[in-house]
Amino acid sequence: MKTATALLTLLSVAIAASTVTDQQLRDAQADAASWLTYGKNYQGWRYSPLAEINTTTVSRLAPRWIYQTGAAGSNETTPLVFGGMMYITRPSNNADALDLLTGKQIWHYHKDPPAGLNLCCGQPNRGFAALGDKLFKVNIEATLVALDARTGALLWERQIADYKKGFTATGAPLVVKNKVLVGIAGAEFGTRGFIDAYDAETGERAWRFYTVAAKGEPGGDTWAGDSWQRGGGSTWITGTYDPDLNLIYWGTGNPGPGMDGDVRAGDNLYTCSLVAIDADTGKLKWHFQFTPHDTHDWDAVADPVLIDLNIKGQAVKAVVQADRNGYFYALDRTNGKFLLASPYTRVNWASGIGADGRPLVVPRMEPSETGTKVCPGLGGGHNWSATAYNLDTKLFYFGTADGCEVFFRTKQEFREGQWYQASTDTALPGEPQTGAVVAVDPATGETRWRYQMLTQHTAGMLATGGGLVFTGDGEGYFTALDARTGKPLWNFQAGGGLGAPAITYNLNGRQQIAVAAGSSIITFQLMNGK
Amino acid sequence: MNHSIAILLLVPVAAWAQTANNPPDPEAAAGGGAAFRPYCTPCHGVRGEGGRGPDLTRGVYSAGDKDADLFRTIANGVPGTEMPGFAADLRDEDIRRIVAFIRSIARHDVAGIPGDKAKGEKLFWDKGGCGACHVVGGRGGRMGPELTRIGPQRSPQYLRDAVLAPSKDILPGSATITVTRRDGTKLVGVERGYDNFSAQLMDVAGNYYSFLKSDVQSATRGTRSLMPDQYGRLFTPAEIDDLLAYLVSLRGAEAAR
Numbered sequence: 001m002k003t004a005t006a007l008l009t010l011l012s013v014a015i016a017a018s019t020v021t022d023q024q025l026r027d028a029q030a031d032a033a034s035w036l037t038y039g040k041n042y043q044g045w046r047y048s049p050l051a052e053i054n055t056t057t058v059s060r061l062a063p064r065w066i067y068q069t070g071a072a073g074s075n076e077t078t079p080l081v082f083g084g085m086m087y088i089t090r091p092s093n094n095a096d097a098l099d100l101l102t103g104k105q106i107w108h109y110h111k112d113p114p115a116g117l118n119l120c121c122g123q124p125n126r127g128f129a130a131l132g133d134k135l136f137k138v139n140i141e142a143t144l145v146a147l148d149a150r151t152g153a154l155l156w157e158r159q160i161a162d163y164k165k166g167f168t169a170t171g172a173p174l175v176v177k178n179k180v181l182v183g184i185a186g187a188e189f190g191t192r193g194f195i196d197a198y199d200a201e202t203g204e205r206a207w208r209f210y211t212v213a214a215k216g217e218p219g220g221d222t223w224a225g226d227s228w229q230r231g232g233g234s235t236w237i238t239g240t241y242d243p244d245l246n247l248i249y250w251g252t253g254n255p256g257p258g259m260d261g262d263v264r265a266g267d268n269l270y271t272c273s274l275v276a277i278d279a280d281t282g283k284l285k286w287h288f289q290f291t292p293h294d295t296h297d298w299d300a301v302a303d304p305v306l307i308d309l310n311i312k313g314q315a316v317k318a319v320v321q322a323d324r325n326g327y328f329y330a331l332d333r334t335n336g337k338f339l340l341a342s343p344y345t346r347v348n349w350a351s352g353i354g355a356d357g358r359p360l361v362v363p364r365m366e367p368s369e370t371g372t373k374v375c376p377g378l379g380g381g382h383n384w385s386a387t388a389y390n391l392d393t394k395l396f397y398f399g400t401a402d403g404c405e406v407f408f409r410t411k412q413e414f415r416e417g418q419w420y421q422a423s424t425d426t427a428l429p430g431e432p433q434t435g436a437v438v439a440v441d442p443a444t445g446e447t448r449w450r451y452q453m454l455t456q457h458t459a460g461m462l463a464t465g466g467g468l469v470f471t472g473d474g475e476g477y478f479t480a481l482d483a484r485t486g487k488p489l490w491n492f493q494a495g496g497g498l499g500a501p502a503i504t505y506n507l508n509g510r511q512q513i514a515v516a517a518g519s520s521i522i523t524f525q526l527m528n529g530k
Numbered sequence: 531m532n533h534s535i536a537i538l539l540l541v542p543v544a545a546w547a548q549t550a551n552n553p554p555d556p557e558a559a560a561g562g563g564a565a566f567r568p569y570c571t572p573c574h575g576v577r578g579e580g581g582r583g584p585d586l587t588r589g590v591y592s593a594g595d596k597d598a599d600l601f602r603t604i605a606n607g608v609p610g611t612e613m614p615g616f617a618a619d620l621r622d623e624d625i626r627r628i629v630a631f632i633r634s635i636a637r638h639d640v641a642g643i644p645g646d647k648a649k650g651e652k653l654f655w656d657k658g659g660c661g662a663c664h665v666v667g668g669r670g671g672r673m674g675p676e677l678t679r680i681g682p683q684r685s686p687q688y689l690r691d692a693v694l695a696p697s698k699d700i701l702p703g704s705a706t707i708t709v710t711r712r713d714g715t716k717l718v719g720v721e722r723g724y725d726n727f728s729a730q731l732m733d734v735a736g737n738y739y740s741f742l743k744s745d746v747q748s749a750t751r752g753t754r755s756l757m758p759d760q761y762g763r764l765f766t767p768a769e770i771d772d773l774l775a776y777l778v779s780l781r782g783a784e785a786a787r
Contacts, residue, residue, distance in 0.1 A: 369564070408568040419621060424568045430699075430753075453726055475725040491727055 018083030018149065020130040022177055026243055033506040035081040038127055038172040039386070040503070043306035044240040046388035047463040048504045052511035053526060054466030058480045058490045060526045064512065065103035067521040069094070074499050075516040078127040078172060078386065078460075080135075081505040086514065087149070088521055089125040089172075093139045097152060100507055103523065107152035113140050118166040118417055120188040126238070126500075127172035129180060131200050136180045138169035144182055144198060156203040160184060165417055166191050172238045174248075176279045179206055181248065183235030187256045187271075187299075190420035193233035195250050195275075197282060207282030211235060211252040211270050219269035219287075227264035230414055232256030233271040237301040237384045242317075242333060247285055248277045249306065249319050249333065253299035259367040259409045260295075260422035267292040272300045274321060276336060286336030288357060290323045295366045296349070296407060297378045297425075298324040303387045305396065309443045311339055320442045322387060322398040324380025327353060328440050342445030344438055345381035345402045349374050367407035367423060377405030377433060378425040379456065386460030386501035388469065393483050395439040395448055397469050399457025403433030437461070437471055439486060449486035460501025462513070470513060472498030478515055478522070494522060555630050562631030565624045569616060578635045580685025582699060583613065589636035592682040592781075600629045611683065612701070643686055643775045645768070650776025653769055658761065663734060666780060672736045673720050674757065675704060679782035689777050693770065696757035706756050707731040709739070710747040724751050 020036055028034075029041040032050050040046045053061055069075070073091030080087045085106065086098040095109040113123065123140045130136070134155060135147045141163040146155040160182060161167035166189020174181040179197040187193060193211040198204065211233035213219030215226070223231060232255045239250030255264055255271040270284075272291040277284055290300045302321050309318045309330065319333035326347035330339040338357030350359040365374055379401050387398040408423040427433070435457035439448045459472035468489070469481045474497040480490040496518010504513050513524040566578070573583030580586065593603040604625050607615035616625070654660045663674035680689070691698050700706075707729050709717045717739060719731035729749035730740045734756070743749045765773065 369567075371567070406568075410564045423564075424619070426568050426572055429572060454724070473726055477725065477727055479726075488727075493727075 018085070019133045020082060022131070022175075025131070025175060035079065035503045035505050036130060037080070038078050038129065038174065038238045039240060039303060039305075042241040042243060043389075044303045044387075045305065045307075045391070045463070046386055046461060046501060047390055047465075049391070049465035050504050050506065050511045051465040051467075053464065053468065053504075053513065055468065055482055055489060057526055058466070058468060060528060061480070061490055061492075061513070061524050062527045063492070064523045064525045066523075067096075067098055067103040067105070069096075069519045069521070071519050073519075074122055074124045075496075075519055075521075076124040076126045076170075076500045077516050077521075078501060079503055079514055079516075079521065080128050080130055081503065081514070082130070083149075085149075086521070087128045087130070087135055088516070089127050089137050091125060092123045093125075093141075095125075095128070095135075095137060095147070095152070097149070098521070103521070109147055109152045109154075111139055111145075114163065117141060117163055117168065118186070118189050118419075119168060120185065124170050124499075126170060129173040129175045131175040131178075131180070134200065136173045136175065136200070138171065138173065138182055140168050140170065142167040142169045142184065142186075144169070144173065144180065144196075144203070146180075146200070146203060158198060158203045158205070160196055161186070161191070161194075165189065166420075169236075171236050174238050174241065175200065176241050176248065179279070181239065181250075183237065183239070183250065185234045185236040185253075187232030187234040187253050188258065188419060188421050189417060190230035190232075190256050190414050191234075192229060192231055193235050193253060193271075195235050195239070195248075195277065195282070209275070209277050209282045209284065211273075211275065212255075213269050222266040222269045224263070224265040230256050230420065231264065231268060231271065232258070234299065235301070236299075237303065240304050240306050240319075241279065242306055245317075245334060246279050247333070248279050249304040250275055250277065251299070251301040251304055251321065253301055254294050254297045257412060257414075257420045257422035258295070258297045259407060259424070260412065261293055261366060263422075264293075268294070272298055272325075274300060274304055274319065274331065274336075276333065288329075288331050288336045288338065290321075290327070290329060290359075291325045292358065294325075295409075296325075296374055296380075297421075298380050299384075300324065301384055302382055302398075305387060305389055306333060307389055307396075307442055311443050318442070320389075320396060322382040322396075322440070324376070324383060325349070325359070326376045326381035327359075328396075328442075328445050329357075330442055330445065331357075340445050342440075342447075343381075344440060344447055345400050346375045346404070347381070348404070367409035367425075369409060371406040371408050371426070373404050373428065374407050375404035376401060377403060377427075378407070379433075385458060385499075388461035388463035388501075389442070390463035390469070390483050392465060392467070393439075393463075394441070394443070395483065396442045397437060397439050397461045397463060397471075397483075399459065399461070399471065400436045400438055401433050401456030402436060403431060403456075404428055405433075435473075437469065437481060437486065439469075439483070451481055451486040451488065459498035459515075462502040462504060464504055466511075470502040470504075470515070472502075472515065472517065474498070476517065478502070478517060492524070494518060494520070496520060556634070558627045558630035559634035560631075562624075562627030562629065562634075565620065565628050566631050569619065570628065573612070575685070578632065579687070581688050582684065582701070584682055585685040586632050587635050587637050590682075597629050597633075600632060601625055604628060643771070643778045645771030645773070645775035647772070647775040647779045649769075650772035650774065653765065653773050654776055657769075658764070658773065663757070671734065673732050673734050675701070677777065677780055679780060681778045681780045686774060686778055689774055690770070693773065693777075694759075694762045696755035696759055697753065700753045700755060706752045706754055707749065708752060709741050709749045712745070712747055714747070718756065720756060721751060724749075
């Protein structure tokens with residue numbers, strides 16, 4: 001009888017653990033054993049208090065298992081971990097459930113991408129979202145699918161937008177209450193960006209927020225003529241959520257066409273901005289534009305990370321972002337008010353940021369027919385790769401690309417479904433871009449340390465209670481840095497470049513680290529006991 | 531992405547290959563010039579005069595003379611060389627315009643290189659000692675770049691600069707690696723690998739070394755070439771011309787005697 005009760009109790013625990021509730025997502029930070037949402041918690045910290053792997057023990061960190069997908073393409077997934085399973089997405093509409101103990105594939109999802117895709121940047125996918133017994137992911141042809149987490153079976157699929165017009169989808173969805181939020185890519189094809197919310201149960205669309213203001217709408221006067229119709233403003237990286245304010249924070253991409261600003265005179269709202277949206281209605285609460293009238297492809301899509309800061313003695317609910325334009329920003333997340341900005345890399349297009357948060361733009365930095373040298377380059381000082389905030393050190397970590405590029409411009413006519421960037425960029429001969437991992441004090445914008453790398457940083461960040469920052473490089477090194485000094489303490493050559501952030505969780509009481517590298521997923525734990 | 535675009539490209543290339551070379555189209559050439567600038571000038575020069583990449587004004591193309599050959603070369607690149615494929619970056623019509631631009635700059639009246647290539651060959655192996663570091667046709671040292679088919683790969687001016695001022699342009703992956711061991715001894719060679727945590731190099735004797743940076747005092751990568759920069763003094767101007775005539779003549783098979 002006692003045994004039966006115990007078994008039933010165990011069973012119910014196991015069943016509960018294989019689903020994810022709205023409350024669990026709100027409390028995700030307290031659940032160190034799992035990884036339930038893209039940014040670890042709704043605030044996007046990518047910080048786990050787990051400390052078994054720490055500055056002393058990390059020298060004993062070694063692979064536990066390797067899952068080889070055998071697939072081509074950039075592996076950019078943030079795995080989700082719960083209920084004894086790891087859920088990963090892969091390029092070109094693939095996904096797997098892996099046994100957490102062994103890495104064995106339990107189920108596989110695949111859908112053939114259609115012919116005739118208009119792609120800016122390959123077919124990556126950055127991960128699942130979870131709610132109840134469902135998993136949600138986007139497919140490259142701009143659809144959103146719901147899968148049964150236990151079997152991988154397709155429950156529903158919704159077309160988000162028309163891929164023939166240049167729309168694609170690559171980001172991890174964000175679940176808020178009973179809705180699944182997704183962004184879209186395609187600004188290089190003269191599309192008009194948006195953020196969508198879908199009912200998690202039925203897949204019906206609940207709301208859409210357009211990131212490009214139409215004529216007659218507030219902000220519509222920041223676009224010349226009908227240029228807003230091709231205005232870009234992609235939303236290809238996952239946003240964050242403040243449950244107390246019930247606001248979604250989501251970064252928006254570059255205006256279109258990227259390099260020719262003459263055809264779209266004005267600030268081009270709400271491109272290159274952070275927008276705060278009511279989670280229930282999709283209505284705009286506030287916006288902040290980092291780069292008005294951008295002509296350098298500086299999407300503001302990097303993680304908007306929610307941190308409560310003390311700035312000059314004032315407690316403030318802040319949202320911070322390492323923007324692609326070369327500046328780190330902190331804003332008041334209740335109202336969008338500018339708090340501070342500071343450059344974290346070489347910048348030559350602006351002499352600073354004004355008290356109102358608007359850049360003090362240096363003249364003649366637009367792309368030109370003969371080429372204009374601008375720093376940072378097209379990929380920006382910091383691109384999309386995931387950032388992290390360590391609750392112990394109170395530092396914000398992100399990767400950089402440091403250097404300049406030459407920007408060109410041509411005149412180009414818009415044709416639906418065709419590449420519409422109006423030229424491009426090239427590297428500066430003899431001046432290759434380098435990279436770094438930087439630790440910034442978000443309350444001051446001051447760079448505390450910089451770990452120099454040979455090439456621009458591509459992987460994301462994971463911060464842990466063990467005083468470590470896990471990251472990697474394009475040459476295949478997975479690395480642990482001392483969170484307080486930036487000193488490299490451990491590395492592992494993974495045999496393939498890293499383009500994704502690591503995660504951490506507990507398995508049978510032992511801390512694990514997992515990361516996508518090359519076409520593999522690798523998990524690590526300490527060898528030779530604790 | 532590369533796969534789907536490559537497949538799409540096969541159809542227009544095949545269809546195009548069946549027609550003769552297109553007649554010169556000034557409008558297409560002008561458009562091609564605009565696309566040529568960002569994508570092609572880093573290696574082929576602003577006017578197509580060549581540099582790290584071949585001179586395109588000579589009207590001689592090593593991967594084939596037909597429009598379809600040029601299209602294929604631009605779309606897919608040339609395996610085993612530094613020429614990448616641009617199918618992922620450029621639309622078919624842009625590539626066709628670049629082909630039109632390349633046709634429009636061909637002069638076909640390029641003067642030959644002054645100098646005697648037979649004398650140059652002797653200078654290369656004897657007085658210059660170039661074979662200590664460079665392979666031609668299977669003979670020579672392995673530390674420096676192989677020169678067996680260097681003629682069509684670089685412009686004559688680039689080769690002249692490379693002989694007289696070797697540090698002017700260091701190719702990616704060919705930098706100078708200097709390792710100082712813990713005991714203070716130094717090793718210098720040409721890069722075979724260099725990353726955030728390790729360095730690999732080959733010395734002038736063809737020996738290969740690999741180090742973890744944490745195991746040595748320092749491992750640095752420099753842009754000063756290991757090739758001596760005194761050929762301008764060692765050779766007379768006429769001898770430099772002879773040497774260049776020889777280098778320009780190296781086109782692969784015939785050099786492997």
